[in-house]
Amino acid sequence: MEIGERDPVTGQVTTGHEWNGIKELYTPVPRIVFFFLAVTILFAVCYWVLMPAWPLGRTYTKGLLGVDQKTSVDRLVKDATLERSAWTQKIDQMDFAAIQADPEMMKIVGETGHTLFGDNCAACHGTKATGGPGFPNLTAGVWLWGGAPETIFETLRIGINSTHPETRTSQMLAFGREGVLDSNQLADVVTYVRSLGGTTDGRGADPQSIAAGQEVFKQNCVACHGDDAKGKLDLGTPDLTDSNWIYGGDLQSVTTTVFDGRQGIMPTWEQRLTATQRKILALYVLSLREEGQ
Structure with missing residues (x-):
């Protein structure tokens, strides 16, 4: 079989190769493939130049645009902080009753309080705040020290039988073990x-x-x-x-x-949570009673 011979069936030029009577047609790579390959290479070169790409020991090329994930995250955090500061200032300035009477503020309390509760309180009181052996059910509306938001706020601050110098203290005596009762x-x-x-x-x-x-x-x-x-x-x-x-x-x-006897413990949250966060949590746990009714 000669190079350039035309296949009688397809009319295409052959390569001159033949295997067991099968002739190989000359089918060059389509030009569109080279086009996309060139575009891909051009894109890669532009990306290397404009964006962070190449490692350089302890650092990396910054790119002409100076864009990286850290910068993006820092910007998002800054924007979120500015947005959050608007309503946190309102919560700081408003009293509990005013916040409870404001549907928009209570919506914020519900969203933010849910996250705070899940991160700090759910380990003891459960994700649904229904408590368990040794931990009160916060949806029942039954409060050992009172259910006013100011009281709950204070309990969050100083804890119960905690390490805080002003902690609330409560203990059930061991009437049987100490021999008080037969x-x-x-x-x-x-x-x-x-x-x-x-x-x-x-x-x-x-x-x-x-x-x-x-x-x-x-x-x-x-x-x-x-x-x-x-x-x-x-x-x-x-x-x-x-x-x-x-x-x-x-x-x-x-x-x-x-x-x-019994002596339950609730930690003090004064060092871990800000006053604003404790205020939100106090209002949030109170709202759980309303949702459960």
């Missing part, structure tokens, strides 16, 4: 407490045990929980007549609480 007294007072309304299975207990437990309660518990067992906000003691139990309202949990 086993019968402990069982009776647990029966009485569970009959107050906090548990459905405690209301049908032995009346004699309930009566005996009430006497034990009067002698040992009213100083903190009150004559009506509804707790005291100034001491941070819980209401024993509702259905909210921090450590559980079943027989074993309540018995363990009375026997061993």
